Amino acid sequence: MRYVLNRLLFLVVSIWAAITLNFILPRLMPGNPAAIMMAKFQGRMPPQALHALEIEMGMASDKPMIVQYFDYLRSMVTGHLGLSYTFYPTPVSAIIRQSLPWTIGLLGVAWLVAVVLGTLAGIWIAWRRGSKADAILPIGTMFFQSIPGFWLGLILLYFAGFLHNWFPTAHAYGDDVTPGFNGRFILSVLYHGFLPFLVVFLGSVSGWIVGMRNNMIMTLGEDYVVFAEAKGIPTRRLIFAYAARNALLPQVTSIAIALSTIIGGQILIEQVFSYPGIGYQLTNAVTSEDYPLIQGMFLIIAVATLVINFIVDMIYGRLDPRARRRGATS
Amino acid sequence: MPHNHNALRRPVLEIEDLSVGYETPNSLVHAVSDVNLTVHEQEILGLVGESGSGKSTLAFAVMRLLKGDAVVTKGRVRVAGQDVYALTPAELRSFRWKKMSMVFQSAMNALNPVMTVETQIVDTLLAHQPDWSRERALARARELLELVRIDAKHLKSYPHELSGGMRQRVVIAIAIALQPDLVIMDEPTTALDVVVQRSILDEIREIQQREKFAILFISHDFSLVAELASRVAIMYAGRIVEVTDSETLADGYRHHPYTEGLIRAIPHLTAEQVVIEGIPGNPPNLMELPSGCAFHPRCPYATEECRQARPPQYPSEHGLIECHLFKPQREAQHV
Numbered sequence: 001m002r003y004v005l006n007r008l009l010f011l012v013v014s015i016w017a018a019i020t021l022n023f024i025l026p027r028l029m030p031g032n033p034a035a036i037m038m039a040k041f042q043g044r045m046p047p048q049a050l051h052a053l054e055i056e057m058g059m060a061s062d063k064p065m066i067v068q069y070f071d072y073l074r075s076m077v078t079g080h081l082g083l084s085y086t087f088y089p090t091p092v093s094a095i096i097r098q099s100l101p102w103t104i105g106l107l108g109v110a111w112l113v114a115v116v117l118g119t120l121a122g123i124w125i126a127w128r129r130g131s132k133a134d135a136i137l138p139i140g141t142m143f144f145q146s147i148p149g150f151w152l153g154l155i156l157l158y159f160a161g162f163l164h165n166w167f168p169t170a171h172a173y174g175d176d177v178t179p180g181f182n183g184r185f186i187l188s189v190l191y192h193g194f195l196p197f198l199v200v201f202l203g204s205v206s207g208w209i210v211g212m213r214n215n216m217i218m219t220l221g222e223d224y225v226v227f228a229e230a231k232g233i234p235t236r237r238l239i240f241a242y243a244a245r246n247a248l249l250p251q252v253t254s255i256a257i258a259l260s261t262i263i264g265g266q267i268l269i270e271q272v273f274s275y276p277g278i279g280y281q282l283t284n285a286v287t288s289e290d291y292p293l294i295q296g297m298f299l300i301i302a303v304a305t306l307v308i309n310f311i312v313d314m315i316y317g318r319l320d321p322r323a324r325r326r327g328a329t330s
Numbered sequence: 331m332p333h334n335h336n337a338l339r340r341p342v343l344e345i346e347d348l349s350v351g352y353e354t355p356n357s358l359v360h361a362v363s364d365v366n367l368t369v370h371e372q373e374i375l376g377l378v379g380e381s382g383s384g385k386s387t388l389a390f391a392v393m394r395l396l397k398g399d400a401v402v403t404k405g406r407v408r409v410a411g412q413d414v415y416a417l418t419p420a421e422l423r424s425f426r427w428k429k430m431s432m433v434f435q436s437a438m439n440a441l442n443p444v445m446t447v448e449t450q451i452v453d454t455l456l457a458h459q460p461d462w463s464r465e466r467a468l469a470r471a472r473e474l475l476e477l478v479r480i481d482a483k484h485l486k487s488y489p490h491e492l493s494g495g496m497r498q499r500v501v502i503a504i505a506i507a508l509q510p511d512l513v514i515m516d517e518p519t520t521a522l523d524v525v526v527q528r529s530i531l532d533e534i535r536e537i538q539q540r541e542k543f544a545i546l547f548i549s550h551d552f553s554l555v556a557e558l559a560s561r562v563a564i565m566y567a568g569r570i571v572e573v574t575d576s577e578t579l580a581d582g583y584r585h586h587p588y589t590e591g592l593i594r595a596i597p598h599l600t601a602e603q604v605v606i607e608g609i610p611g612n613p614p615n616l617m618e619l620p621s622g623c624a625f626h627p628r629c630p631y632a633t634e635e636c637r638q639a640r641p642p643q644y645p646s647e648h649g650l651i652e653c654h655l656f657k658p659q660r661e662a663q664h665v
Contacts, residue, residue, distance in 0.1 A: 233453055321444060
């Protein structure tokens with residue numbers, strides 16, 4: 001219990017730090033969104049409107065920075081992330097609500113499937129070390145891992161999408177279906193999602209196979225596994241309860257580290273497939289200097305990473321009794 | 331005489347002409363060569379040797395737990411009359427621990443760090459008695475812990491919450507869980523301080539007398555083995571060079587030159603001046619064993635014959651000796 005509270009406190013502090021950084025960074029960037037908005041309307045707006053826009057966007061310089069900061073904190077806590085400039089006047093939270101399910105639903109799931117299948121495959125080939133699967137699987141998947149995801153995505157788009165028309169080349173679902181819980185929509189989503197799913201899956205599965213295989217081989221040589229084998233533990237329980245559970249510990253650490261880099265990689269993949277997820281919207285927001293949207297995106301990425309890390313910590317604590325203890329005393 | 335007394339007892343472990351080799355890219359390196367050894371029921375047999383003399387390899391070969399490149403190249407191992415290498419994997423899984431078990435050298439690492447003591451004991455019991463209820467297994471686990479003098483509340487403990495001595499006791503409790511005929515103890519007290527070592531040895535002796543199993547006690551600590559075991563086997567470069575009753579070690583009996591060296595190397599607490607004599611030289615490299623008797627480069631009595639021919643086993647007053655000096659006619663000259 002102390003371990004959980006400890007990690008929870010860490011979570012809250014990190015989220016606060018993320019919000020604060022999120023406030024500072026865009027204000028250090030050059031450019032003024034109100035001026036950009038003016039430029040967008042190409043002189044069809046009166047000059048007085050510039051000041052009005054600045055006030056509305058919270059860019060007016062008459063408020064001291066510290067007041068702006070506390071205003072910002074208050075609106076964050078109450079869930080008001082401001083209005084998007086590019087999709088003015090759509091609230092940022094609405095855009096996030098639209099794009100987040102696509103990122104989590106497709107790319108997050110693809111990544112999770114890669115982690116789970118890769119780990120299981122690693123356990124299996126380590127147990128059958130020296131078999132054909134052990135020789136083929138790590139090298140075969142490593143081939144795809146070494147190709148950058150966006151490039152593999154482009155190649156797949158060109159062959160399977162453009163040349164042969166097997167798969168659609170963009171968007172999350174076809175124009176001819178109505179979003180909702182109906183068969184045609186779901187099929188269309190699966191059809192559109194196949195290629196990006198494949199790219200994310202192939203790009204990460206090899207690392208999990210090889211990592212887990214090596215951890216598992218190390219663990220299988222440990223005395224407690226040999227001792228368990230000697231004392232007659234049935235093979236299945238020996239592999240999963242006695243060996244894999246220990247081999248999983250470094251794997252869980254790698255998962256936690258990889259989580260923070262995965263969103264960056266997905267920005268490119270969403271861009272290649274014009275997939276309407278968080279990464280795609282973030283690229284749009286950056287190119288149009290849409291401050292509230294950028295801030296909102298960064299915030300959601302940071303919070304998601306921290307929350308997932310918190311979950312990983314909880315899993316780690318369940319797996320390793322020693323971590324529970326260390327967490328409580330630190 | 332204890333040696334004759336053993337003849338009346340049923341043998342629990344019979345090792346015949348056993349050789350174990352490690353496969354290297356160029357050759358097969360023998361860690362255990364032509365070993366013959368018998369342990370009788372309820373007997374404690376000590377097996378002594380320097381590091382790398384093949385003690386642990388022999389233990390793993392008996393348990394049929396050799397891994398990787400180690401292979402039994404010839405010979406037979408019988409435990410309770412059963413040829414261990416004739417069992418199918420499934421038979422082996424149930425045979426091991428019911429008839430023979432082992433306390434590992436690094437007992438500190440023999441317990442799984444992420445599982446409670448309870449799980450690790452109960453798992454052992456249920457793996458061999460699937461028809462047992464959890465409650466019954468739990469009651470037996472409690473009984474086993476009490477047998478090794480650990481409070482039953484530690485069933486809920488994880489290994490890292492126990493001291494080294496307690497962990498070792500838990501491993502012993504697991505080893506005797508199914509009342510095997512033979513328990514191999516591979517350096518069970520090496521990682522512990524002398525005080526804990528002493529109390530664990532006393533417990534081992536006490537439990538052994540109560541539960542009536544035989545022990546093959548492996549150690550590099552000559553004086554410790556001489557005290558605990560009724561017979562001692564001395565191993566050098568993969569061979570058993572002498573088997574003798576342990577009481578012969580203290581008095582002026584004649585021994586293998588290597589055994590004599592080991593006896594001289596024991597420090598005596600009551601001696602006025604502590605002069606510890608070592609054996610000159612180092613244990614041989616198993617990849618390039620000396621010709622003839624492997625001990626000859628370090629032996630003060632070595633002759634031309636020792637350099638050329640490997641000595642056969644000769645009977646001594648209290649066992650067997652593998653040394654040319656003990657050839658019957660020579661013995662007549664010496665005595």
